[in-house]
Amino acid sequence: MVSPAAARRIRRDRAPGRTRPPMLLAAPALIGFGFLVLPLLALLVRAPWRGLGRLLSDSQVLTALRLSLECASAATAASLVLGVPLAWVLARVRFPGLALVRALVTLPLVLPPVVGGVALLMALGRNGIVGRYLDEWFGVTLPFTTAGVIVAETFVAMPFLVVTVEGALRSSDLGLEEAAATLGASRITVFGRVTLPLIGPSVLAGAVLCWARALGEFGATITFAGNYPGTTRTLTLQVYNTLETDPQAAIALGLVLLLVAVLVLAALRDRWLRAGSAP
Amino acid sequence: MAGARRIAALVAGLGLAVAGCASSGDSSGGSSAAGSGSSGGAISGTVTVFAAASLTEAFTTLAHAFETAHHGVSVKLNFAASSTLAQQINQGAPADVFASASPKNMQQVVDAGGASSSSNFVKNVLEIAVPPSNPARIAGLADLARSGVKVALCQPQVPCGSVAATVFSNAGVEVKPVTLEQDVKSTLTKVELNEVDAGLVYVTDVRTAGSKVKGIVIPADVNASTEYPIAALRHAPNSVGAQAFTAFVLSAAGQAVLVADGFEKP
Numbered sequence: 001m002v003s004p005a006a007a008r009r010i011r012r013d014r015a016p017g018r019t020r021p022p023m024l025l026a027a028p029a030l031i032g033f034g035f036l037v038l039p040l041l042a043l044l045v046r047a048p049w050r051g052l053g054r055l056l057s058d059s060q061v062l063t064a065l066r067l068s069l070e071c072a073s074a075a076t077a078a079s080l081v082l083g084v085p086l087a088w089v090l091a092r093v094r095f096p097g098l099a100l101v102r103a104l105v106t107l108p109l110v111l112p113p114v115v116g117g118v119a120l121l122m123a124l125g126r127n128g129i130v131g132r133y134l135d136e137w138f139g140v141t142l143p144f145t146t147a148g149v150i151v152a153e154t155f156v157a158m159p160f161l162v163v164t165v166e167g168a169l170r171s172s173d174l175g176l177e178e179a180a181a182t183l184g185a186s187r188i189t190v191f192g193r194v195t196l197p198l199i200g201p202s203v204l205a206g207a208v209l210c211w212a213r214a215l216g217e218f219g220a221t222i223t224f225a226g227n228y229p230g231t232t233r234t235l236t237l238q239v240y241n242t243l244e245t246d247p248q249a250a251i252a253l254g255l256v257l258l259l260v261a262v263l264v265l266a267a268l269r270d271r272w273l274r275a276g277s278a279p
Numbered sequence: 280m281a282g283a284r285r286i287a288a289l290v291a292g293l294g295l296a297v298a299g300c301a302s303s304g305d306s307s308g309g310s311s312a313a314g315s316g317s318s319g320g321a322i323s324g325t326v327t328v329f330a331a332a333s334l335t336e337a338f339t340t341l342a343h344a345f346e347t348a349h350h351g352v353s354v355k356l357n358f359a360a361s362s363t364l365a366q367q368i369n370q371g372a373p374a375d376v377f378a379s380a381s382p383k384n385m386q387q388v389v390d391a392g393g394a395s396s397s398s399n400f401v402k403n404v405l406e407i408a409v410p411p412s413n414p415a416r417i418a419g420l421a422d423l424a425r426s427g428v429k430v431a432l433c434q435p436q437v438p439c440g441s442v443a444a445t446v447f448s449n450a451g452v453e454v455k456p457v458t459l460e461q462d463v464k465s466t467l468t469k470v471e472l473n474e475v476d477a478g479l480v481y482v483t484d485v486r487t488a489g490s491k492v493k494g495i496v497i498p499a500d501v502n503a504s505t506e507y508p509i510a511a512l513r514h515a516p517n518s519v520g521a522q523a524f525t526a527f528v529l530s531a532a533g534q535a536v537l538v539a540d541g542f543e544k545p
Contacts, residue, residue: 226458
């Protein structure tokens with residue numbers, strides 16, 4: 001039996017952080033760190049701190065902020081409703097072509113968002129292969145509407161939720177689900193009463209990730225939904241616009257989005273910031 | 280094909296343009312230490328040209344002609360909204376020439392010390408572009424104000440957006456667009472894709488788009504125009520090339536290409 005203190009010492013000696021890194025690794029590591037941090041630092045240094053209140057209380061900025069929060073939240077809600085069942089199917093159902101389906105679901109994750117926007121136009125635009133009928137039969141056109149922004153954000157952000165939740169489902173304890181089934185619970189009851197509570201934290205983390213991605217969405221939105229204050233100009237589009245007319249205001253808006261990013265990171269700290277934790 | 284023929288004709292005329300470079304270089308300004316005694320042979324390397332989006336087709340043709348006439352010289356073109364380009368130049372983008380669709384954006388570069396003077400080389404007026412099928416049956420400016428008509432305009436700080444505002448105010452029409460695009464080509468694309476019922480673009484954009492859009496002329500008494508200034512930039516990495524390209528655009532051969540695309544003489 002090893003004493004707790006001795007065990008701690010052994011762990012500490014073996015921990016990777018205790019070793020002194022060779023120069024060959026330390027130098028690029030330091031440059032890499034500086035490269036990632038410098039731009040954020042520059043944003044803080046150049047920020048118009050004195051005029052910040054005035055710049056951020058501009059009515060156009062507030063409109064864009066409200067629109068951003070609403071659209072990102074709606075996109076997250078849509079992703080939860082569609083994405084959690086999709087993740088469950090990918091994790092629990094065996095069918096031919098599963099690998100292909102999973103690849104297709106993951107594709108928007110790596111696809112350049114502006115390509116996603118073009119693809120959405122071709123599918124759901126007024127001339128799109130589906131959008132044409134939406135217009136003809138229901139008089140619904142998505143481009144240039146707030147609904148279009150939500151569609152674009154959902155397309156880009158939902159895969160983040162699906163991948164997170166599917167991972168959790170695969171590593172969750174099947175035994176509990178089987179036990180519930182043996183005791184006579186229907187499959188939908190098992191899903192609602194056993195599976196969902198088990199993966200709850202992962203669903204929450206996936207939702208936060210999805211929300212953050214939706215909030216930062218730019219390429220698909222400007223391509224598919226256009227750019228008009230009040231209906232489709234979200235905060236990221238506002239930053240892009242203001243950089244031409246009022247760079248100081250663009251920096252101020254950048255600070256707001258940086259703050260949101262820090263808050264998201266804080267919310268997910270248990271998943272990401274613990275050394276050695278699985279993603 | 281038409282472009283190739285045009286280039287061939289241009290190359291013939293280019294000799295004259297370059298010969299006139301030394302004299303007309305003075306009018307377009309710039310402290311050209313390297314310009315002293317520069318003849319056609321002195322131009323080398325890459326000439327980087329920042330040009331308004333509406334110049335896309337004309338300047339692409341001009342760049343090819345310039346490259347053909349000066350063996351080994353390559354012209355790098357960067358098209359975007361003049362407001363975007365002015366911003367990029369003022370932030371230190373390594374441009375040799377700036378061709379703006381509005382004196383206002385050129386002035387921003389001059390004010391920041393990026394250019395000492397400029398010459399207006401063409402002017403342009405607006406036209407209504409609609410999809411070939413004209414789904415909203417647009418016949419004039421007043422139709423753009425009808426409810427349910429989807430209109431795309433340029434951002435107000437972009438030249439095409441500010442000219443559009445003048446046109447609407449001249450005509451006494453109030454239009455609520457569905458989108459404000461980042462440059463005139465992006466506005467045109469929304470029309471080409473049939474995503475909007477109409478867009479306000481330049482006459483030249485309608486012409487170069489061919490059959491992809493239909494143009495509806497705006498009456499001259501309410502239409503507004505914008506002048507296009509060009510300047511060789513003060514911090515041009517290739518100052519000789521900058522002077523030569525600017526002179527070429529201002530030359531008779533250069534003007535012929537621009538007029539063929541529908542631009543008017545300033």
